[in-house]
Amino acid sequence: MIPIALLSVLALLLLASFLWSTRNREWEAQPEHLEDPPPLDGNERIRREQLVVRIFSREDRDFIRRTGSVPLQQLYRKERQRLALGWVRTTSRDIAKIMRVHRLRSRHSSNLDAGAETKLMFEYLWLRLLCATLALWIRVFGPHALGDFAAYANGLYQGIGRAASVVPGVAPAETTLP
Amino acid sequence: MLMTGFWSLGIALQALLLVRGLSIGLGRSFPAFYSYIAYVMVTDVLRFITFRWYPNHYAAVFWVTQFLALLAGSFVIFEIFRVGLRPFPGAAKMARYLLLLVFGAVFAKAVAGGSGGFLAWLARTSVEIERDLRMVQELAILTLVILFLYYAVPFGRNLGGIVLGYGLFVLTIIFQFTLWSYGVVLPSIWSYVQSVTYFLAVVVWVWALWSRAPAAATGVQPRLEEDYKLVWMATRNQLERVLARLGSVARP
Numbered sequence A: 001m002i003p004i005a006l007l008s009v010l011a012l013l014l015l016a017s018f019l020w021s022t023r024n025r026e027w028e029a030q031p032e033h034l035e036d037p038p039p040l041d042g043n044e045r046i047r048r049e050q051l052v053v054r055i056f057s058r059e060d061r062d063f064i065r066r067t068g069s070v071p072l073q074q075l076y077r078k079e080r081q082r083l084a085l086g087w088v089r090t091t092s093r094d095i096a097k098i099m100r101v102h103r104l105r106s107r108h109s110s111n112l113d114a115g116a117e118t119k120l121m122f123e124y125l126w127l128r129l130l131c132a133t134l135a136l137w138i139r140v141f142g143p144h145a146l147g148d149f150a151a152y153a154n155g156l157y158q159g160i161g162r163a164a165s166v167v168p169g170v171a172p173a174e175t176t177l178p
Numbered sequence B: 001m002l003m004t005g006f007w008s009l010g011i012a013l014q015a016l017l018l019v020r021g022l023s024i025g026l027g028r029s030f031p032a033f034y035s036y037i038a039y040v041m042v043t044d045v046l047r048f049i050t051f052r053w054y055p056n057h058y059a060a061v062f063w064v065t066q067f068l069a070l071l072a073g074s075f076v077i078f079e080i081f082r083v084g085l086r087p088f089p090g091a092a093k094m095a096r097y098l099l100l101l102v103f104g105a106v107f108a109k110a111v112a113g114g115s116g117g118f119l120a121w122l123a124r125t126s127v128e129i130e131r132d133l134r135m136v137q138e139l140a141i142l143t144l145v146i147l148f149l150y151y152a153v154p155f156g157r158n159l160g161g162i163v164l165g166y167g168l169f170v171l172t173i174i175f176q177f178t179l180w181s182y183g184v185v186l187p188s189i190w191s192y193v194q195s196v197t198y199f200l201a202v203v204v205w206v207w208a209l210w211s212r213a214p215a216a217a218t219g220v221q222p223r224l225e226e227d228y229k230l231v232w233m234a235t236r237n238q239l240e241r242v243l244a245r246l247g248s249v250a251r252p
Helices: A002-022 A042-056 A059-067 A070-106 A114-141 A145-166 B002-023 B031-053 B055-085 B089-112 B117-122 B126-150 B156-181 B187-208 B228-250
Strands: none
Touching: A002 B126, A002 B156, A042 A070, A042 B228, A059 A070, A070 A114, A070 B228, A114 A145, A114 B089, A114 B228, B002 B031, B002 B187, B031 B055, B055 B089, B055 B126, B055 B156, B089 B126, B126 B156, B156 B187
């Protein structure tokens, strides 16, 4: 019994220390954070969505490439990477904020469902992991690598769709990504 | 001589803690904790008398009182749960669920363990049994602390002091008993360190429970109870929106 129980005690001790170090007393003491944020108006939402698409879009990169200037390309890559990482960090912070508000609200609910709460916790951890992976990906391969990869996969998918349509007995596949 | 000094000072501090607690009404807020302190104080006197004048009976008196102290300590843990989570029914429900999970896992491990099962566990030495039970206590305390931190439940100085003092004391016992069972620390050093740790825990308690200091108002306390389903759905929708935002990054 000893090694597992002792390891569990140590693991919980570490987790408790981590939670202790990351808690934000000031934030938790401000009730206005618990109010639902005002919904974004249509223009604001579109502007934000366009910003994300623009940061990760390959259009700007292709434009800079056409200039043929290596220093400009390096500068572009550095700046775009900084922007992309900033966006990922903001998104990760947003996720943490959503969950913090959830915890502050659900702790008062007597009909809390422990199973649903656990599931939500795992979804939250999954999203945070996704953000961390995305940040690592951007650092290593640059902000456009995911788009390049998706474009490559899309091309491959369309190729398979075209190939399948010429094989007798096989229904034509959807040739565009949803 | 040093041991006797710690012993006497410890008893004096516990008496001070009891008198102070009862005079400012903390005894009513934490009945299990003050009963525990009263019990340990009486036990200390009893052990001191036995050690001094009936040394042959000391071991028996020590282990019987030690196991009763362990039982009393378990009530202190229950009190931490009851007092700390009373204003937070949602967090309390989650705590019950997690504690049930922890106790269930420990019980299952004890019953179906590879080292002979539950009966074999009962047949082990007093030190090993106490170490295992203290480990269960520590797991319960840490589970509660994690939950308090996760749901931002304020401890307050009084409850925080009780948790800190008792948690550290139990943790020290676990490590000492574990080291002792592996023959790392000599028995005389072990008993000396345990007395010092308990003395330090009492010092923490005297500091934390000198005056009434209920958990600080968080500002969110007066909020009406919310329907969990609505809260859950709102969070879920927000997380899904973020996921969609993340997905837009990989658009070809």
